[in-house]
Amino acid sequence: MLAVFEKAIGNPPEELRLPSVGLDLQGKKTLEEILETFRLLWPQSTLYHLSNGNFMALSHEAESPLHPRSMVVMDDIFCIFVGNLANMPELRRHYGLSRRATEAMVVIEAYKVLRDRAPYPPDQVIKDLEGKFAFILFDARSVTLFVARDREGRVELKWGMAGDGSLVFSDDPNTIQEACGKSCAPFPPGCIFMNANGLISFDHPLHKVKAIAREDDEGKICGVIFQVDLFTRLPSIPRTGSAANWADITVQEGE
Template identity: 70%
Template structure:
């Protein structure tokens, strides 16, 4: 994991923090930092990255606390990458509007590569890369999910050229496939009608 402030947008600053062997790169801003600091018992000096790490620790230590609930509490324009050294867990997320540039792809050796610089991702992954879908989370071992509609699978829809090559990909919630899950008492979100995830066109995949 690496962070540079080169060409950093003042609207979407980048920050990195390492706490208890948990690495977090956070890009963007949260609108409810004061509320989140109070909720997690953090000092006023706690940054967005520190808040996200604390939220992740709650998710990890209170299993099976649902990850979609953790991300729903974050209001703002953001994307983040978390890697937990102790559990070898990778946790990615992007806000509903896709406000912050966030790309992911697969390198030649099969490694997952992600970041906010499309040029670097393209150099590392060639054509096997795309924007990370807005309103989604990814956890290794669990896969990609919509944090607003966690009980429906997120499906990649590919568009092909006449020659059969993949031209572009977009993501949407699969209306016909529900993920088996233990009902969370009092959570109306579990039974909400599924809707399409806000798609983002991905060209030259």
Template identity: 70%
Template sequence: MLAVFEKSIGKPPAELNLPSTGSKKSKSRQEIAEIFQILWPETILCNISNGNFMGLSHENESPLHPRSLVVMDDIFCMFIGTLENICELKRHYGLSRQATEAMVLIEAYKVLRDRAPYPPDQVVKDLQGKFAFILFDAKSHTLFAARDCDGGVDLNWGIAGDGSLICSNDSNLMKEACGISCASFPPGCMFMNGTGLMSFVHPLHKVRAIVHEDDGRQIRGVSFQVDLYTRLPSIPRSGSAANWADATAVEAE
């Protein structure tokens, strides 16, 4: 799968761009789309707006990690993997037996966006299985992505030559698209373009970027890891439908 969002929407962590300092920059969004379609000719490509897009191919799909792309109510969701508790989740969200994992994610997101009964990290923590997903609400320009706590499904992210955020499970594509300005999406974490990267397993602890240098002290890569020694003031809570994507305020005591 592949998701590409312009810098103003994706708002990627600045640390992802550190390895590119002094090196040849990577491809544009249009070039990335062309590369993806060459590598995976049977691609389903969804153009969202302003050159942003999502792409999915079922070629060489593992039966253990099926891929799906669903669009409902201007919400786009790509999902790889399976949810072991999908039947329970369907009942919880009042969905039919035919609902897929991507449909469950869209419904869970809509409940958070419209009613916000609990924080986003709790929603992702309730997902049991091996998975990675990328969800985009075209109306509010909200981007929501996560990877299971065991890292059972590959997911990478990086920054293209024009500053766009690139997400894909194809490491070769990521190297073509982002050069060395890419990293593995940390397991057990979620990302929202309004609140940034956080751990849904340890929501009270900060996720830090770790810079990797070569013998010449040139930055060659960045990884992200939960800092269990640094505690955040409180768990970030989501707001109303109008400000859910930008919910960064600390709850009143």
């Protein structure tokens, strides 16, 4: 699979650029060049053109039977899903879906809950997904990008920054390296990325996910990894709803 979003939409973390700082753009491609290369490599792929040259593409060639790929478009929401969910019966019942609903359809319904019940925390949505998976979702109406990978990182997913600053995702290491050169990294397991909110851990949502540069023997940055910093806590969001109101009433009665 391959998904590419221009910098204005993808809003990639600048740390992805670290391995290429001080270097020219050799080995990195623009959005248009990435699309042309992908078409040549995978002529039988399914391709969805989005606004401003952004695109999402899926090929079933060299697909692992353990990690099948699928793509669904519903209500202007595009979703590529790789892998499988172990608790599909429970998820279908929870979201009111039929037995024919696929993993990608479940993810779209989960995203709609997140979108329509704001400020519903995204980590609560993803915690319900059990299995080996990675997905890329794009809501064309709200221009929202939503990406996640399972806790163990059992499904391959990498992201990177192209020569024009576009954000690139792929489950094929060769494809993303050709597109981004050294400016790519594994997408961190157990994490969510949203273009408006950045990168968060769905198991540790109140702790920062930071980039750590890797250096070669000469002290030059040769790569970057993202991981949860359990020593840095993000500001918590005030509680809302009935649970918070009940807590306030209990405090007042005890005073």
